[in-house]
Amino acid sequence: MIRYPSFKYGATIGVTAPSSGVPEMLHSLIDAAKLRLEQQGFFVEIGDTTWTQEKVRSASAQKRAKEFNQMMQDDSIQLIFPPWGGELLIEMLEYIEFENLQEKWVLGYSDVSLLMLAITLKTGMASAIGTNLIDIRGKTSDETTAMWKEVLFTKAGEEIVQRSSSKYQLKWQHDNPTEHVFHLTEETKWKTVSGKSEKISGRVLGGCIDVIRHLIGTPYGDVKGFCESHFSNEPIIWVLENCEMTTTDLRRSLVQMKLAGWFNHCTGLVFGRSPANTPVNGYTVEDVYQELAEELRIPVIYDIDFGHVPPQITFVNGAFAEIEVRDGNGIVVQRFL
Known part of the structure; x- marks a missing residue:
């Protein structure tokens, strides 16, 4: 059986960077995305790795994994929403505590999709391949991208319908x-x-x-x-x-x-x-x-x-x-x- 995490308005969203972080010159993008989520009724907790970037990584593999593990084991967080992808997420897989991961959504694409597929294959917990945090920073969102919330709101036993963009x-x-x-x-x-x-x-x-x-x-x-x-x-x-x-x-x-x-x-x-x-x-x-x-x-x-x-x-x-x-x-x- 597949286990489907729960998600609802008012939930806390954890932001961590398991691949690339956000350089200082682009920190305003994180601030804007955080504001949009808060305006929609969510709480946002941003991890340290989100704000750092050296060469192609937000931090060492061990530090990235530690922050991810902590958020996945935090009872208050219902969604892990990385800022974006990157290049070397695979380095941290051996440090992830798969046996201790709580049921919660992980959403993103690009390099982050490697993490999500590994989580589903290792644990049987569903994960969501879709938009990343940076791309929901706008004042509005197109109908296709905006469906990420409705998909994650879907409960076990229910169905969700999405259509191609125009x-x-x-x-x-x-x-x-x-x-x-x-x-x-x-x-x-x-x-x-x-x-x-x-x-x-x-x-x-x-x-x-x-x-x-x-x-x-x-x-x-x-x-x-x-x-x-x-x-x-x-x-x-x-x-x-x-x-x-x-x-x-x-x-x-x-x-x-x-x-x-x-x-x-x-x-x-x-x-x-x-x-x-x-x-x-x-x-x-x-x-x-x-x-x-x-x-x-x-x-x-x-x-x-x-x-x-x-x-x-x-x-x-x-x-x-x-x-x-x-x-x-x-x-x-x-x-x-």
Whole structure:
């Protein structure tokens, strides 16, 4: 069984930086995000690692893990909300006290998705891949991103419905802020390899491929054991995104995941829009998706609202989902079973 944490208005949110912290010149972003959450009725507790950054880390692996462990064991905190991702979260995994983690949500994406997948695989506790703290600092929020609260408010036994965005952001414009942070200018269109409508169902697992692939072969990436003990080998939907890889690196990573058995019982692959996917000698990301669909004989859906090209639907590791694409539009139903 999957364990789903509880969350409600008035809860305390813990902010810690298990990967990159926020340099002093950008501390105002944390202040703004804290203010928005407090205006919505939440309390916010900010850990020391949030405010520091040296080279590519907020602090040493041991210090990051200690602060994370403390927040996860604090009865008053219901959500851990890192400021953003980074590069070297994997360093702190060996110092996390998985056996002592209380039931609470961890929300984020990018490098943080490695932590969340490890938590779900190791403990059977659901975790949420969605927006990060920095991106909810605006006076308003687009409808897609704003659903993070409704998803986390969902109780065990209930379901939550999310729909594809109407527009997405083509590129970041940090020097041109908007009231809701993002610049949503391009028409959203979810796509399928088949070119037809697709509907898939199964348990959700996923994250940023760049980092979660490094769990393979470690004690934190036992997908087979997890599926046997928590899902009874139910169908799996992998929801994935590429941050920085070329198409050949992406292909290598996906083949490695396949060879490691991660795609056993997989009923469909879903890929977010990507700022990367650079073609190599004419080898495109569409080629990668086509090959996967043929090899695994499953539907492949892509360019969805997920990952480093906002806005983002909030997906829950462990939830049972139905994902449907029709005429470029998508609907995601997640049941907390």
